[in-house]
Amino acid sequence: MSEIKELAVTSAAVTSKPVRVKKPPRAARRGTGDTTLSDVAKLAGVSAITVSRALKTPSVVAPETLARIQDAVSRTGYVPNLMAGGLASNRSGLVAALMPTIAGSVFLETVQALTDAFDDAGCQLILGQSGYTGFREDALINAIVGRRPDGIVLTGIMHSPEGRKRLLASGIPVVETWDLTPTPIDMLVGFSHEKVGREVADFLYSKGYRRPAIVSADDYRAGLRRSGFEQRMHALGVAPMPVHIVAAPTSLRDGREGLAALLAQAVDVDVVFCSSDVLAHGVVTEALARAIDVPRDLAVMGFGDLAFASYIHPALTTVHIDGRAIGRQAAQFIMDRIEGRDVGERVRDIGFSIVPRLSA
Amino acid sequence: MSEIKELAVTSAAVTSKPVRVKKPPRAARRGTGDTTLSDVAKLAGVSAITVSRALKTPSVVAPETLARIQDAVSRTGYVPNLMAGGLASNRSGLVAALMPTIAGSVFLETVQALTDAFDDAGCQLILGQSGYTGFREDALINAIVGRRPDGIVLTGIMHSPEGRKRLLASGIPVVETWDLTPTPIDMLVGFSHEKVGREVADFLYSKGYRRPAIVSADDYRAGLRRSGFEQRMHALGVAPMPVHIVAAPTSLRDGREGLAALLAQAVDVDVVFCSSDVLAHGVVTEALARAIDVPRDLAVMGFGDLAFASYIHPALTTVHIDGRAIGRQAAQFIMDRIEGRDVGERVRDIGFSIVPRLSA
DNA sequence: ACTGGAAATGTTAGCGCTACCATTGCAACT
DNA sequence: AGTTGCAATGGTAGCGCTAACATTTCCAGT
Numbered sequence: 220m221s222e223i224k225e226l227a228v229t230s231a232a233v234t235s236k237p238v239r240v241k242k243p244p245r246a247a248r249r250g251t252g253d254t255t256l257s258d259v260a261k262l263a264g265v266s267a268i269t270v271s272r273a274l275k276t277p278s279v280v281a282p283e284t285l286a287r288i289q290d291a292v293s294r295t296g297y298v299p300n301l302m303a304g305g306l307a308s309n310r311s312g313l314v315a316a317l318m319p320t321i322a323g324s325v326f327l328e329t330v331q332a333l334t335d336a337f338d339d340a341g342c343q344l345i346l347g348q349s350g351y352t353g354f355r356e357d358a359l360i361n362a363i364v365g366r367r368p369d370g371i372v373l374t375g376i377m378h379s380p381e382g383r384k385r386l387l388a389s390g391i392p393v394v395e396t397w398d399l400t401p402t403p404i405d406m407l408v409g410f411s412h413e414k415v416g417r418e419v420a421d422f423l424y425s426k427g428y429r430r431p432a433i434v435s436a437d438d439y440r441a442g443l444r445r446s447g448f449e450q451r452m453h454a455l456g457v458a459p460m461p462v463h464i465v466a467a468p469t470s471l472r473d474g475r476e477g478l479a480a481l482l483a484q485a486v487d488v489d490v491v492f493c494s495s496d497v498l499a500h501g502v503v504t505e506a507l508a509r510a511i512d513v514p515r516d517l518a519v520m521g522f523g524d525l526a527f528a529s530y531i532h533p534a535l536t537t538v539h540i541d542g543r544a545i546g547r548q549a550a551q552f553i554m555d556r557i558e559g560r561d562v563g564e565r566v567r568d569i570g571f572s573i574v575p576r577l578s579a
Numbered sequence: 580m581s582e583i584k585e586l587a588v589t590s591a592a593v594t595s596k597p598v599r600v601k602k603p604p605r606a607a608r609r610g611t612g613d614t615t616l617s618d619v620a621k622l623a624g625v626s627a628i629t630v631s632r633a634l635k636t637p638s639v640v641a642p643e644t645l646a647r648i649q650d651a652v653s654r655t656g657y658v659p660n661l662m663a664g665g666l667a668s669n670r671s672g673l674v675a676a677l678m679p680t681i682a683g684s685v686f687l688e689t690v691q692a693l694t695d696a697f698d699d700a701g702c703q704l705i706l707g708q709s710g711y712t713g714f715r716e717d718a719l720i721n722a723i724v725g726r727r728p729d730g731i732v733l734t735g736i737m738h739s740p741e742g743r744k745r746l747l748a749s750g751i752p753v754v755e756t757w758d759l760t761p762t763p764i765d766m767l768v769g770f771s772h773e774k775v776g777r778e779v780a781d782f783l784y785s786k787g788y789r790r791p792a793i794v795s796a797d798d799y800r801a802g803l804r805r806s807g808f809e810q811r812m813h814a815l816g817v818a819p820m821p822v823h824i825v826a827a828p829t830s831l832r833d834g835r836e837g838l839a840a841l842l843a844q845a846v847d848v849d850v851v852f853c854s855s856d857v858l859a860h861g862v863v864t865e866a867l868a869r870a871i872d873v874p875r876d877l878a879v880m881g882f883g884d885l886a887f888a889s890y891i892h893p894a895l896t897t898v899h900i901d902g903r904a905i906g907r908q909a910a911q912f913i914m915d916r917i918e919g920r921d922v923g924e925r926v927r928d929i930g931f932s933i934v935p936r937l938s939a
Numbered sequence: 940a941c942t943g944g945a946a947a948t949g950t951t952a953g954c955g956c957t958a959c960c961a962t963t964g965c966a967a968c969t
Numbered sequence: 970a971g972t973t974g975c976a977a978t979g980g981t982a983g984c985g986c987t988a989a990c991a992t993t994t995c996c997a998g999t
Contacts, residue, residue, distance in 0.1 A: 366661050
């Protein structure tokens with residue numbers, strides 16, 4: 220067996236060449252054919268690093284050199300390869316945002332604020348949809364961490380221990396949002412959903428409502444609001460209430476069907492607390508279709524204070540959450556971290572406020 | 580180790596060259612400290628490339644080797660650096676989606692479909708918001724192209740010649756969506772907005788409406804629908820109609836104010852064609868608040884067929900666009916391109932359909 | 940017994956950029 | 970004159986990975 224090899228060696232030796240022959244020059248290399256930094260450098264008559272500096276920190280490059288480089292850049296149509304830059308500098312310029320779903324979501328404002336803030340800082344947002352079930356979240360985390368983003372914004376708090384570990388191990392700044400916990404992975408900006416439930420209970424009770432019902436999504440945070448609401452109502456001496464649960468994400472349809480279901484099983488309801496404005500809108504719509512006067516015959520309360528809440532008829536009483544502020548603060552957290560600044564208190568409760576309008 | 584260096588120094592001295600001595604070994608290198616492919620390789624007792632293959636194409640690696648590697652991966656918590664991989668393979672695994680705005684948009688379904696489709700293919704979506712003005716679009720294009728995405732999905736057709744050129748020069752597969760043009764940059768999936776306008780005109784005319792009005796956003800595509808509508812109505816002998824224009828993106832509020840403005844200037848209207856369902860919803864809401872019966876006293880027509888359209892009261896007559904299909908086809912286009920398959924006809928008109936419900 | 944070839948693994952050389960340090964030239968000081 | 974300091978620029982060596990080719994092993998086919 221090994222003789223074959225020997226033979227080969229021998230034959231090489233016969234030609235009096237050292238055993239390991241020098242490789243022939245490789246065939247044409249791969250590569251994109253795109254203009255590169257050194258193409259520009261060559262054209263401008265400087266070194267590559269100077270071009271790099273001209274683009275990143277123009278202030279350290281002499282004005283004429285800068286002009287020559289800029290000219291070369293625009294003549295070649297050079298666009299820096301940010302993957303290469305990211306690899307070399309260990310700064311990807313990417314920030315990941317994970318959310319349950321993008322569709323019709325209350326988180327959109329947060330994402331918008333995030334995009335805006337990072338855009339100004341030259342970072343792009345990578346979007347990941349984890350779904351409401353959490354099954355995909357772990358796979359997503361891996362895909363995201365693989366990009367070595369400069370930060371990760373999570374919607375909700377991370378529940379999978381596996382995901383937590385991965386995130387922690389990655390050393391990437393993480394901001395959890397839209398919820399509160401004393402033990403965030405890293406940083407957090409949100410508010411207490413249970414407290415929302417309790418305060419809504421107080422608010423409705425103080426307005427005289429005694430026969431509440433709930434139409435709620437089956438997601439974790441909605442559940443927190445619901446139990447806060449139920450507990451407080453119970454503490455106030457209100458009898459157990461009918462509850463209608465729908466699958467997240469919620470739709471107008473779910474709200475309509477929710478009220479229909481509630482009415483079918485229990486007529487004795489004077490207010491419906493919904494886990495989202497969309498749901499509340501559905502309830503109001505169903506009431507309208509059934510000629511039930513809102514709020515005289517039935518009051519409705521939403522959650523989120525989405526853009527339409529104050530413009531539907533009747534204007535929706537709801538809980539205002541400043542989604543943009545959450546996004547802004549999350550971006551701030553991450554940028555402070557990137558720049559190595561002290562972020563201060565790592566848990567920020569941005570609170571909420573009840574907005575009394577006409578529907579309750 | 581150091582002997583080599585010494586030797587080098589000596590030899591330089593011997594040849595009495597004052598020229599530069601070989602550099603001393605560099606100080607500790609940079610780097611993340613993360614586990615790398617070769618760490619895993621070392622642990623598994625194979626070469627780096629074998630680990631790479633085990634992760635990308637497990638079928639070409641022997642089962643026991645694979646097992647050893649997988650064990651090493653899970654023991655180290657290794658997560659591949661996709662930037663490095665992307666740089667080496669010239670495949671970033673990133674796809675960019677540019678849209679005017681994410682908030683409350685009709686494009687969300689498309690983005691969702693895009694995310695889903697690319698997720699399955701192991702690609703992540705980068706989100707870019709260009710705004711409705713187009714000012715930011717060029718800057719965004721540069722930032723995006725710099726990431727060397729495997730594909731770019733544009734919402735609407737590209738209008739800036741500068742942006743067009745950049746995109747074309749980049750050689751990245753581009754899909755323009757939600758509009759139609761015989762001269763796309765590369766590929767396109769959409770429909771004709773003017774045709775929507777014309778067919779809506781025919782539809783409403785055939786239902787007997789003769790005194791139309793328009794509430795429309797000021798964006799390009801809405802303008803197309805509007806002019807198609809006006810021209811056809813004119814051709815049908817209808818007198819010029821009152822038009823109320825609002826700034827994109829549209830809100831429920833804009834719709835309410837739109838109807839109020841229309842009513843203030845011209846009472847003689849029997850149907851309002853709105854450039855979005857949200858606007859139409861606002862018009863319906865304002866009518867409700869004013870006790871104007873829809874559709875008896877005033878008919879309303881929307882555009883988009885968003886999820887809520889069939890569930891508001893009265894159910895909204897509108898134009899259905901299959902946003903998910905647009906997203907799916909766009910993803911298909913790009914993946915076919917990446918895989919080097921023939922994409923066939925590069926312009927796909929996915930059409931639209933008028934959905935008659937109760938509001939008109 | 941030997942060859943051909945498929946399967947499994949390895950070696951080498953970058954992908955395009957930036958960190959790190961070095962060098963040069965020149966004005967401003969002792 | 971010699972030194973210092975600073976502004977501007979350059980050289981080198983990777984970042985962590987994969988393409989391209991090379992090598993080894995082993996077995997079927999003659």
